[in-house]
Amino acid sequence: MKEYRTINKIAGPLLFVERTEPIGYGELVNIILFDGSVKRGQVLDTSDELVVVQVFESTAGIGRDSGVRFTGETIKMPVGREMLGRILSGGGKPIDGGPEILPEKRLDITGAAINPYARASPNEFIQTGISTIDGTNTLVRGQKLPIFSGAGLPHNTIALQIARQAKVLGAKEEFAVVFAAMGITKEEANYFMQDFERTGALERAVVFLNLADDPAVERIITPRLALTTAEYLAFDLGMHVLVILTDMTNYCEALRQIGAAREEVPGRRGYPGYMYTDLASIYERAGLIKGRKGSITQFPILTMPGDDITHPIPDLTGYITEGQIVVSRDLHRKGIYPPINVLPSLSRLMNLGIGAKHTREDHKKVSDQLYAAYAEGNDLRGLVAIVGKDALSERDRTFLEFADLFENRFVRQGYSEDRTIFNTLDIGWDLLSTLPVEQLVRIDRDLINKYHPKFRNEQKKE
Amino acid sequence: MEVKDKKSKETKQGMLKRIAGPVVTAVNLDAHMYDVVKVGREELMGEVIKIQGDNTIIQVYEDTSGIRPGEPVSNTGLSLAVELGPGLLTSIYDGIQRPLSVLVDKMGDFIQRGVSAPGLSHEKKWAFKPLVKTGDKVQGGSIIGEVQETNIVHKVMLPPNAKPGSVKTIKGGEYTVEETVCILDDGREFPMMQRWPVRVPRPVKEKLNPIIPLITGQRILDGLFPIAKGGTAAIPGPFGSGKTVTQQQLAKWSDAEIVVYIGCGERGNEMTEVLTEFPHLEDPKTGKPLMERTVLIANTSNMPVAAREASVYTGITIAEYFRDMGYDVSLMADSTSRWAEAMREISSRLEEMPGEEGYPAYLAARLSEFYERAGLVKTLNGGDGSVSVIGAVSPPGGDFSEPVTQNTLRIVKVFWALDAKLSQRRHFPSINWLNSYSLYLDSLHDWYDKEVSPEWNKLRSWAMEVLQKEAELQEIVQLVGSDALPEAEQVTIEVARMIREVFLQQNAYDAVDTFCSMKKQYDMMKAIRMYADLAYAAQVAGVPPTQINAVKSKNELPQIKFIKDYKPALDKIGKDMDAEFNALRSAA
Ligand SMILES: Nc1ncnc2c1ncn2[C@@H]1O[C@H](COP(=O)(O)OP(=O)(O)OP(=O)(O)O)[C@@H](O)[C@H]1O
Numbered sequence A: 001m002k003e004y005r006t007i008n009k010i011a012g013p014l015l016f017v018e019r020t021e022p023i024g025y026g027e028l029v030n031i032i033l034f035d036g037s038v039k040r041g042q043v044l045d046t047s048d049e050l051v052v053v054q055v056f057e058s059t060a061g062i063g064r065d066s067g068v069r070f071t072g073e074t075i076k077m078p079v080g081r082e083m084l085g086r087i088l089s090g091g092g093k094p095i096d097g098g099p100e101i102l103p104e105k106r107l108d109i110t111g112a113a114i115n116p117y118a119r120a121s122p123n124e125f126i127q128t129g130i131s132t133i134d135g136t137n138t139l140v141r142g143q144k145l146p147i148f149s150g151a152g153l154p155h156n157t158i159a160l161q162i163a164r165q166a167k168v169l170g171a172k173e174e175f176a177v178v179f180a181a182m183g184i185t186k187e188e189a190n191y192f193m194q195d196f197e198r199t200g201a202l203e204r205a206v207v208f209l210n211l212a213d214d215p216a217v218e219r220i221i222t223p224r225l226a227l228t229t230a231e232y233l234a235f236d237l238g239m240h241v242l243v244i245l246t247d248m249t250n251y252c253e254a255l256r257q258i259g260a261a262r263e264e265v266p267g268r269r270g271y272p273g274y275m276y277t278d279l280a281s282i283y284e285r286a287g288l289i290k291g292r293k294g295s296i297t298q299f300p301i302l303t304m305p306g307d308d309i310t311h312p313i314p315d316l317t318g319y320i321t322e323g324q325i326v327v328s329r330d331l332h333r334k335g336i337y338p339p340i341n342v343l344p345s346l347s348r349l350m351n352l353g354i355g356a357k358h359t360r361e362d363h364k365k366v367s368d369q370l371y372a373a374y375a376e377g378n379d380l381r382g383l384v385a386i387v388g389k390d391a392l393s394e395r396d397r398t399f400l401e402f403a404d405l406f407e408n409r410f411v412r413q414g415y416s417e418d419r420t421i422f423n424t425l426d427i428g429w430d431l432l433s434t435l436p437v438e439q440l441v442r443i444d445r446d447l448i449n450k451y452h453p454k455f456r457n458e459q460k461k462e
Numbered sequence B: 001m002e003v004k005d006k007k008s009k010e011t012k013q014g015m016l017k018r019i020a021g022p023v024v025t026a027v028n029l030d031a032h033m034y035d036v037v038k039v040g041r042e043e044l045m046g047e048v049i050k051i052q053g054d055n056t057i058i059q060v061y062e063d064t065s066g067i068r069p070g071e072p073v074s075n076t077g078l079s080l081a082v083e084l085g086p087g088l089l090t091s092i093y094d095g096i097q098r099p100l101s102v103l104v105d106k107m108g109d110f111i112q113r114g115v116s117a118p119g120l121s122h123e124k125k126w127a128f129k130p131l132v133k134t135g136d137k138v139q140g141g142s143i144i145g146e147v148q149e150t151n152i153v154h155k156v157m158l159p160p161n162a163k164p165g166s167v168k169t170i171k172g173g174e175y176t177v178e179e180t181v182c183i184l185d186d187g188r189e190f191p192m193m194q195r196w197p198v199r200v201p202r203p204v205k206e207k208l209n210p211i212i213p214l215i216t217g218q219r220i221l222d223g224l225f226p227i228a229k230g231g232t233a234a235i236p237g238p239f240g241s242g243k244t245v246t247q248q249q250l251a252k253w254s255d256a257e258i259v260v261y262i263g264c265g266e267r268g269n270e271m272t273e274v275l276t277e278f279p280h281l282e283d284p285k286t287g288k289p290l291m292e293r294t295v296l297i298a299n300t301s302n303m304p305v306a307a308r309e310a311s312v313y314t315g316i317t318i319a320e321y322f323r324d325m326g327y328d329v330s331l332m333a334d335s336t337s338r339w340a341e342a343m344r345e346i347s348s349r350l351e352e353m354p355g356e357e358g359y360p361a362y363l364a365a366r367l368s369e370f371y372e373r374a375g376l377v378k379t380l381n382g383g384d385g386s387v388s389v390i391g392a393v394s395p396p397g398g399d400f401s402e403p404v405t406q407n408t409l410r411i412v413k414v415f416w417a418l419d420a421k422l423s424q425r426r427h428f429p430s431i432n433w434l435n436s437y438s439l440y441l442d443s444l445h446d447w448y449d450k451e452v453s454p455e456w457n458k459l460r461s462w463a464m465e466v467l468q469k470e471a472e473l474q475e476i477v478q479l480v481g482s483d484a485l486p487e488a489e490q491v492t493i494e495v496a497r498m499i500r501e502v503f504l505q506q507n508a509y510d511a512v513d514t515f516c517s518m519k520k521q522y523d524m525m526k527a528i529r530m531y532a533d534l535a536y537a538a539q540v541a542g543v544p545p546t547q548i549n550a551v552k553s554k555n556e557l558p559q560i561k562f563i564k565d566y567k568p569a570l571d572k573i574g575k576d577m578d579a580e581f582n583a584l585r586s587a588a
């Protein structure tokens, strides 16, 4: 392989290499430093005059005297069953002191798009044991459901609780966890690792760690390596894979950094105009394929800068993912765990995974009614602050009280409290029974007669 | 899509000079704007989008990884076109009309590149029935025969640009789409299939003014903000506010004869959902599976952006083709913002001077050209057909002041404004009744008068007034509480709540409520009006609002939504309300 020493310019993570033979777009590039160490990069732009290379590591030590080797192929990831239980760097190198991975296959990390015609519709209910998810924002196997959080909120604890408790009722199948850390602190990473070790999940996990002090540009490939691994485990080996990506905000910052280095016209708040497409190439790598056993369920975690849900990172994510779980600072301040605010939260695939066939016939209507009542009670809080409780009508007062009850009994639960879906729905009915029955306009009469505690008990008495 | 080599036109080969993602530069190529070219040794499909000296700039519809400078580029001399003929219905295509089912057969579950597949099957035989005979005069657009494609009859037409002539031979029988079915006197031969360049609108005789609503079965749309057949509507909203669900509801229940649904840069699973659900759903009008009238275009967010840019044109061209047969077609594009972003991405790679928020300066022009292809028309063959276009818009941060929303609103006649505040409280469809509008109300007035009831238009305006009034009253309530309102206005608040909760809220996932006939909409609104009249009368007679609002029978009204044969239940509620109010008034 020919080595060029024609680097002409280095700007941020980009190298500009001159006078090469024809180089392929997207090729993997090795950069050889004077001490013999090798860094990796990828071709972003190629012409007969100039090749632009994006380096995935720090450019420290690279100079005009460094050698550049074009490998003639796009970036591949060696994958194999042996990866389970291993810890790799954000660039895919083992960092747990173990041996190199013996690859069964080498796969392109960009990953081709799943043909929509080949997809199977996700419809299997995953019980996470958390009421605000199972009851009102149900997760379905094959879904991509991010956690929108803020700095200092317990999103990691929630993610771990989900990873620990998530199960498909009545099924015993091979599962795996792929965990990709991008720019999180060592301390946060340890928090995850210790929990994985304690629960034995590590044996079934593949961990990719790009920590806060690792090169930012490496974060561009970390999620892609993780998802390539996940696709192999899911679609080649037939496992049900849960992918946790944290923190996508750091990923987007790295994307912005590269855009700036390329002197591109920036989009909103300086993020590149193609960020939607770029994020989609990550988030869309989830789902089920007809005729294949496995599945990929994605849990990206992101911290909203300034808790602002309209910031481009949560905004573009929300436009791609199938809903979002929103962690709220207000509830956290009230000391409620998990501080999930159901109002802005959503699971779009919920309807596919609930109902008589999957959970219980009253699920959808109970959830709708809980939302409507909580939203109404929550609005009244604002009013009470101005006019006082006494100015409220009788009806409004019951809704106001409902909102408090909802937060304290439905939302609040323990770190390891694993509620069944039936338990969750029954709590829901208990709360709804504090409202006048004619206010339950979202629920059909038949269901009220069957499940409402008042009528339920009456039926029993007879 | 397949572009046949026209050997005569094939010119000297060019050579790739630069590759930067989906945009590549070739030199030495004889090309015209929008010619389809084959790029690299793998012959990836691309389209010429800029010519600068000897440099031809090409957008490539497939992934360009691994392609090197120096590889060949050849020009087909044709523009990007779709194949039109029997076989379109029930298909699912990518943005450049490659059937996704064929791609699965050819290259497996993941989309690889370098595979071409014709839009229509060239092998399948269709039973062709002539509708003209030897000696008949025909011209561009003439219907010469038909094929029973699904439960829909596919009219076989001469291409719009065909010169007039008279039929020499035409014979019924089994044909592939490529085989000649009709020969004219001057020797011209026509197969069932025609090709049409997607960026050129198909010609019509005349554009007419729309006067019939597209009935969708969605109360807030049909009842308050109707779109006409041949009309245009935009549905902007932040993520998760209900754009896709609303569009899918329209695809399912609207009384169009043909539906073209474009998933433009959106989720793969949403298209899968349509594919799995539609074959099992029945058209409320014909009782036939909905899939049989549907064409799907799916260029999801992770598929190549250049093909995403093309997907909207592919879809509208197919819609126009069915319109030319005399059908009412409705086209949904979810989401036009992703289409605009594809334009932006390509434009920025061309290093064009950006306009507002980085979008190209021609954004507004492209949007209006697209929506102009909607309309109720007199077709070349003298029939009536229509294309209604409903575009979803995904404004960043839900902020409607951004360029795509604003430029769209300047063109479309109906605005369904989605509101995150409503969706958060699960008020669906979360269309804001104060901000939305329909400019078709006047032209559809007569239709509602005749087909629904002479009362309808009045009921509609009444409901809008109550909702307006409520908004004003709510501002006061926020300051002083509802008990401080005058008594009549406390009744108004309750009536408005009923309009919202009974009429406007509609659950797309309830087996019955998902579709509401115009008759039922009218009956429901009438019942609310009846309550209002009784309530105001009681209030005037001195009954206190707390007692009025406590009337039990009205609480049964929301249940009407979930009942299929609602008439007996609704009549009973009417009687009960009467009785309850009578009792109240006599007590007062
Ligand atoms: N008419 C409706 N009835 C019941 N539920 C609805 C209705 N409309 C929307 N929803 C609910 O809202 C969710 C989000 O709707 P939808 O997917 O249409 O949003 P969207 O505006 O298309 O978002 P995005 O821009 O992210 O694609 C749905 O999954 C569904 O739960």
Ligand SMILES: [Mg+2]
Pocket (backbone or CB within 6 Å): B243, B244, B245, B266, B334
């Ligand atoms: Mg959508």
